[in-house]
Amino acid sequence: MKPSIPKGTRDFLPAEVRRREYIFAIIRKHFRRFGYQPIETPVMEDLQTLTGKYGEEGDKLLFKVLNNGDFLSKADENDLANRDSNKLVGQISKRGLRYDLTVPFARYVVMHQNDLAFPFKRYAIMPVWRADRPQKGRYQEFYQCDADVVGSDSLLYEAELTQLFDGVFHELGLRVIIRLNNRKILAGLAEIAGLADNMMDMTIAIDKLDKIGWDKVAEELTGRGAAPHAIQIIKQFLDASDLEAVAPLLAGSAIGGQGVKELREVFGLVAAQSPKNRVVFDVTLARGLNYYTGAIWEVAVDTDAPGQENVRMGSIAGGGRYADLTSIFGMKDMPGVGISFGAERIYDVLEELGAFPADAAEDLQYLLLCLDEDALQHGFGLVSRLRARGIHADLYPSAAKLQKMMKYADQRGVPKVLIIGSEEVKSGAYSLKVMGTGEQSKVTEAAL
Helix, strand or coil, X not given: CCCCCCCCCCCCCHHHHHHHHXXXXXXXXXXXXXXXXXXXXXXXXXXXXXXXXXXXXXXXXXXXXXXXXXCCCCCCHHHHHCCCHXXXXXXXXXXXXXXXXXXXXXXXXXXXXXXCCCCEEEEEEEEEECCCCCECCECCEEEEEEEEEECCCCCHHHHHHHHHHHHHHHHHCCCEEEEEEEHXXXXXXXXXXXXXXXXXXXXXXXXXXXXXXXXXXXXXXXXXXXXXXXXXXXXXXXXXXXXHHHHHHHCCCHHHHHHHHHHHHHHHHHHCCCCCCEEEECXXXXXXXXXXXXXXXXXXECCXXXXXCCCCCCCCEEEEEECCHHHHHCCCXXXXXXXXXXXXXXXXXXXXXXXXXXXXXXXXXXXXXXXXXXXXXXXXXXXXXXXXXXXXXXXXXXXXXXXXXXXXXXXXXXXXXXXXXXXXXXXXXEEEEECCCCCEEEEECCCC
């Protein structure tokens, strides 16, 4: 059997895992600094929990899990004969892999509402699965790093989550553009264009603007039933350069005006704290998830920043506000807002830019190399004492040729090696070699 893994998934070598942990550690540190608490949810959810929450296209990307045992035993014979997959899904599959961390979080809040203090701020760093076509920066299994608040409609949280984006990417050494829009503005646009009943169709089309261009978006809008005058109104909006240019276009829509008011407040709060990255309004930002009702974010690499000009990557983080996501599980009046970091894309960008710190892939501080059996026995005691003092150390397991052991040290990426022979055992002064420079010196256990 030829070894393989499913498409859209990856194995990670030790150095890659350590670099990923470096990213997770920075994100986790900022989450905790802002008062977010960790939770975990199952890999699988009931399929009914997931279906209908991610828009028309999102539902197509759900991974379904076959029922245990003879999963065809309860399938309708006519549906089987007609190969009607839409009807068969509900008969042979009751569970699905989680598509994101937000819908499971809403289910979690409802189930544990008596154990939580509201507003409840949570974070989660866990894998999700989407049956997307694999390509650069897009995988079928990937990690999301989410922070959400439920139980408050305060716009302070929109400002706070924008700060979270800014702080994490600043510490990672990435210059980004944090784009903001508001679904109320899009609702106002749909109202003015006469598409209030087809808002999802409109936002799905607009969300593709940066990928397919205006002409294709106009074609898709036409195909979804938009009249020529509606398409012209949408084009006028999308050509607006900033929030103040959009505001007068929404004069006839109360909900659109509310969206403008909310964004003005958020931008004011954020600007007062002097963010390190650009925070901008983007009227073309639509993010077609069904449950977003207020602010929406998308974060991309700033290709105008020095050294980042050639980065070609889609969004590396995003999020939005949802007015009442928990109501689908029977709990009303629980507004929330949340963001998500795309760890896989962040990794790919940092790798492409060579922006990981030199020590991000290191796991050991010292590797001990022993030249004979007596030294090996001594080395085992020494490495044990070093570990007990919190030093990351390892011992080559045999007294081999020095060249062979040095090659292993080089393969492991160890910054320093301790060479121990009979003289070092007697004197207690070990030969320390810095692998990067070749510099050698003598060092005692006390100094270590």
